Amino acid sequence: MDSQRNILLIALMFVSFMLYLNWNETNNPQPQGQGVTQQAQHSGDVPAGSDASQPLTQDSVSNKLITLHSDVLTLTVDTQGGDIVRAELNKYDAEFDSKDKFLLLKNQPNHVFVAQSGLIGPDGIDTLKGRAEFTTNGTDFSMANGQDELRVPMTVVKDGITYTKTFILKRGNYAVDVDYTIDNKSDKAATVQMYAQLKQNLMDDGGSLTMPTYTGGAYSADDTKYKKYSFDDMQDKNLNLTISKDGWAAMMQHYFVAAWIPHADGDANLYTRTSDGQGFIGVRYPTTTIAPGTTTTMDATLWVGPKLQDQMEATAPNLNLTVDYGWLWFIASPLHWLLATIYGFVGNWGVAIIILTFIVRGAMYPLTKAQYTSMAKMRMLQPKLAEMRERIGDDRQRMSQEMMELYKKEKVNPLGGCLPLILQMPIFIALYWALMESVELRHAPFMLWIQDLSAPDPYYVLPLLMGASMFLIQKMSPSTVTDPMQQKIMTFMPVMFTVFFLWFPAGLVLYWLVSNVVTLIQQTLIYRALEKKGLHSRK
Incomplete structure (x- = not known):
């Protein structure tokens, strides 16, 4: 020859x-538009709880926002619910030679992509009627020169219980810790359940013949190191998996990813759902009971940044697999x-x-x-x-x-x-x-x-x-x-x-x-x- x-x-x-590549893109199309699946557990932003059958109101971003600055991240947090509604990556330009920085999380009329977390259950502060309004001692928080960590607490008091949600940013790190400290000073036990989820518009997975990139969900669970779960998959069937140890729920795109890594005391539930043209993927912790006069802390980590393999691997097992090399990964x-x-x-x-x-x-x-x-x-x-x-x-x-x-x-x-x-x-x-x-x-x-x-x-x-x-x-x-x-x-x-x-x-x-x-x-x-x-x- x-x-x-x-x-x-x-x-x-x-x-x-x-x-x-072209056939795969054509035969696995991603949904467009604002269709709503019949399998969605309910509408709204709060995940299903004991009262999931009741209707929910769709929460919008309030005007009470605070800003958190580290050397690599600029986060905007809505004090109503404490969601991260904007994440600006300080080291990455939006476009080549652009003065604007890249926005990974955003809350825009044409594109909603936010990281939510909260407490549900009988004594939770996120209910079917609305979400709690946190108070802070300022509106703009920056990591000072020589400071390696920025801690920003937000508090709300309800029925004798003080709920403190703290955002922890570290220098040079795209992993953001989110802690809930519950100080029960009431005379009865309090029962809550923590959740952390990502919400984004249902959209096409993007890409082209020569640039077949992926936009959509992904997760890691007990028996699955890494698996994509597209918006189309979310509309076809809701995920309902158990995470007993290492695991995470993510939404990824070309070069960048946002992922919730739970630190639950016991088995966590990994779920997806769709509602009003939006897809959700997240984790729900087991129910926790706080006895009167005691304090409990629950926490999770949010990776919100570029696909830096070494840092992601140090943050959570298998998170570096979101850098998807396909079936030839071993080469x-x-x-x-x-x-x-x-x-x-x-x-x-x-x-x-x-x-x-x-x-x-x-x-x-x-x-x-x-x-x-x-x-x-x-x-x-x-x-x-x-x-x-x-x-x-x-x-x-x-x-x-x-x-x-x-x-x-x-x-x-x-x-x-x-x-x-x-x-x-x-x-x-x-x-x-x-x-x-x-x-x-x-x-x-x-x-x-x-x-x-x-x-x-x-x-x-x-x-x-x-x-x-x-x-x-x-x-x-x-x-x-x-x-x-x-x-x-x-x-x-x-x-x-x-x-x-x-x-x-x-x-x-x-x-x-x-x-x-x-x-x-x-x-x-x-x-x-x-x-x-x-x-x-x-x-």
Whole structure:
């Protein structure tokens, strides 16, 4: 099998991969609009309790807001209920070269995405009639220079019981602790149940053929390390799972995620529901009883930030899996680690990608050498194969047997030229996901006109150079293809790849371009060595 046919094979695999992504997007559409499922337990923001059959009023954000500032987060909290209705990521721009910061949580007319938590039950402060109004000693709280932690308490008193909700922000950390301290100074026991949930509009999961990103729910439970649960899934069936130890409930999008991590004393319930065109995913704690004259604390952690794998893994088991590398995670994960390690030395993600490419192609050099050697031996056998076809005629079984005997005698593996190319595709696809899911590459500059490796090349220079390098590889590779149709297909292949890569992230195109350049270098060296052995001819 000559190199042109090998290129055709890898191209067909590549196109099949892209068509699969498109098919998956088409056959798993996400809901749009504001449909309401019949399976929703009730309307409103308070999760189901003992009185879930009663109607609820839809709570809106009040005008009493407070703001919490750390070095990486700016949170806006509604004192009615104590929900986080806005989360601004101070280290990330909304768009490339924008003065505005990225908003992960928001409460806008066209997009609601908020983190809610509260206390329900007989003595809870979040009821079917409304939510409690907390009081604070200010409206704007900032982490001072040299301060590693910011604690902002909010209080409400009801029937002799003091409820204190405290937000705890830590320097350099996107994990926000939310504590409820219940001081029961009444003369009877108080029974409450804590919940924490994320609310967002039902929407399409987003993405495109070349950028198949996901927006929707995800969770981790006892028997499931990580599983997506889309808005479509939420409308079809409500989740009702038990978390006895590690677990979390999240809503994720490209590069960013919000997740509640419960710290319940006992089994927690993980649930989803939909109501009034909005989806909910959250956790409900077991019921807690506070005896008269005693104090109890319940808490949860909210991750609200970028998909930083090390920090997420330190925050909760399996939370780092929201960086979704797909079924090739076992290749993509070490590639990302290696890429990040290289970046730690060179300080430029584009240069890190180039070095990574040389490492990957260098590791594959023995296979590449075997590929071209096998191709050369196959070309040497072409006259014998032609004579064999003429002698045997249409007897395919005999032809196959004698061909295998010839290969065995000459010690030639007819598939030897395909293996390196077949291995390249999983690596390419894994690197595709590694680069797609790496928030570190978001708005990361390379040099000159490439100022965002996560976006397509604005001037299409890299895709055009990549196409040209493919054309050179074809020209350097000798061919035994005589069929005019096959020749046209092979000539058109670089053009097809170039068109595909016009919309690919610049970082991925850079990898493929450098990979082609390395291939050209390796081809030249290997062919020179083969010519000395008399195994190679370009004629």
